[in-house]
Amino acid sequence: MRGTRCWALLAVAAAAAAAARELDPAACGARFAVQRDKIIRTEESRGMGARYLAELDVGARAECLRLCCETDACDVFVYEEKSPGSCYLFACGPPEDFRCKFTAHGNFSSGVLALARDRAEQQDSARLTLHERQLASLSFESHFY
Structure with missing residues (x-):
């Protein structure tokens, strides 16, 4: 027995x-460092090896973050701060080999997964x-x- x-x-x-x-989406979301007024430098990042995964229209930044958490390989999202806003998903690689560059830009937020x-x-x-x-x-x- x-x-x-x-x-x-x-x-x-x-x-x-x-x-x-x-x-877990809540645990995943807590692992992202989100910065307002930041946008990815798309061509430079892709030239360094970052991969563009998808673009979707969503109602809020939190939804964009959730979509990144649910998307394989996604470790960066960029959200256009309007309603609805465009949500761009990227695979930029682990922190020790990060392949994305960012620049200041109003009306956008970027989130980067703090851990690979x-x-x-x-x-x-x-x-x-x-x-x-x-x-x-x-x-x-x-x-x-």
Whole structure:
């Protein structure tokens, strides 16, 4: 019975971890550094290796940020501050090899993922693994008390 219960708890923890591996939008959004009155220098950035991913019309900067979080490889967004505004998504690379340049420009905001997406996902995974171990230890402790 003890072994079955322990495996059941581990299965639940593993399923929760798998679901949470998708970058949580709230956690993702908190990882962005957003600056008003900044726009990407598109041609220079693309010349350095940045990739343009998409343009969408959205109602608010928060929606643009959310779309970047939900888009694979997106680590930079540029939002035109009007309603609706254009939301531009880019892949600029990790902080140690960042391929985007910016300049001052009114009516635009830019958001840059402060951590590389893969590093953020690794940190999330490590945190979830810790939670799994803590959960499993509860089951182990209950057998000895």
